[in-house]
Amino acid sequence: MPELPEVETVRRGLAPVLHGARFERVELRRAGLRFPFPEHFAQRLEGQTVIGLERRSKYILMRLSGGEVLVIHLGMTGRFSVAMPNRLGNTTGPSTLGDYVYGSGADPKHDHVVLHLDSRASITYNDPRRFGFMLLIGDGEIASHALFKHLGVEPLSEALSAAYVASRAYRRKADLKAFLMDQRHVAGLGNIYVCEALFRAHLSPLAAASRLAGRNGAANARSEALVPVIRAVLSEAITAGGSTLRDYRNIEGGSGQFQDDFRVYGRAGQPCVRKGCDGTVRRSVQSGRSTFWCPKCQK
DNA sequence: ACTGGATCCTGCCTGC
DNA sequence: TGCAGGCAGGATCCAG
Numbered sequence A: 001m002p003e004l005p006e007v008e009t010v011r012r013g014l015a016p017v018l019h020g021a022r023f024e025r026v027e028l029r030r031a032g033l034r035f036p037f038p039e040h041f042a043q044r045l046e047g048q049t050v051i052g053l054e055r056r057s058k059y060i061l062m063r064l065s066g067g068e069v070l071v072i073h074l075g076m077t078g079r080f081s082v083a084m085p086n087r088l089g090n091t092t093g094p095s096t097l098g099d100y101v102y103g104s105g106a107d108p109k110h111d112h113v114v115l116h117l118d119s120r121a122s123i124t125y126n127d128p129r130r131f132g133f134m135l136l137i138g139d140g141e142i143a144s145h146a147l148f149k150h151l152g153v154e155p156l157s158e159a160l161s162a163a164y165v166a167s168r169a170y171r172r173k174a175d176l177k178a179f180l181m182d183q184r185h186v187a188g189l190g191n192i193y194v195c196e197a198l199f200r201a202h203l204s205p206l207a208a209a210s211r212l213a214g215r216n217g218a219a220n221a222r223s224e225a226l227v228p229v230i231r232a233v234l235s236e237a238i239t240a241g242g243s244t245l246r247d248y249r250n251i252e253g254g255s256g257q258f259q260d261d262f263r264v265y266g267r268a269g270q271p272c273v274r275k276g277c278d279g280t281v282r283r284s285v286q287s288g289r290s291t292f293w294c295p296k297c298q299k
Numbered sequence B: 001a002c003t004g005g006a007t008c009c010t011g012c013c014t015g016c
Numbered sequence C: 001t002g003c004a005g006g007c008a009g010g011a012t013c014c015a016g
Helices: A004-018 A041-045 A162-169 A176-181 A191-200 A221-239
Strands: A023-028 A050-056 A059-064 A068-073 A079-085 A111-117 A122-126 A133-138 A282-286 A289-293
Touching (some): A162 A221, A191 A221
Antiparallel strands (some): A059 A068, A068 A133, A079 A122
């Protein structure tokens, strides 16, 4: 799936189209995604106005006028595309469908949900693997909901500090990779950005998470080094519009650019890009997921 | 209490 | 060219 930067890119793309918009008609093309859709899902959305669009971890939260929140997770392959009325009458080119500009480029057989707005724009959710999901939750129940209750801090907020990381990592036997992938500690990191952050921090993904904590669980040089690079990697990726490997697309159907800035991810067998390091990037498998790292400069 | 592994699903790439 | 097998950005559940 899209990790935090990709979800944030999608949120920013949807915001201008959705804010203040009313759902006129909601089309469900199947009974559910990863989970069945909520009961009377379409009817409960129709007529409601979007009053806010937020992100928590890798979830998009659409606040609705009726007091409910539409919670959306993109899974591995979920994407949104926006079709706008084409007032210029420009119907040329392969990216048009009827009198609407259609930008996703995705196979329409995986278009599962279409939100028709009062502005005549429509938003289509496409998800080949259907690992994504949509839920409706009362806005007062978000914090206590099972999905959110155990989430750790937002990595781009002040709450992510070396002291926090150290306190969570203290005496933890899991390796660093698994620790950072665990959403209960830091919410929103996934496989790619964990690999990239550990590379920048010179830390081995195989090392024990407990090495991020000093005596009594206080911050140490490693946790001090790690926190700013996590922020930097995520911020740079958001600026680049996220990363595109296979499936991820922004709402215009375009690619993110951050994959061009990967320093280790996907570079197995290639020379380490760190200045002065003559190591070779290796791929290994941790918790069933690919890890990329340089054994020479990540200790 | 923590941990790794299996699992949901489809598509794409690689190698035989 | 065809096909089987492996792999993919996530998160939850379960057994050990």
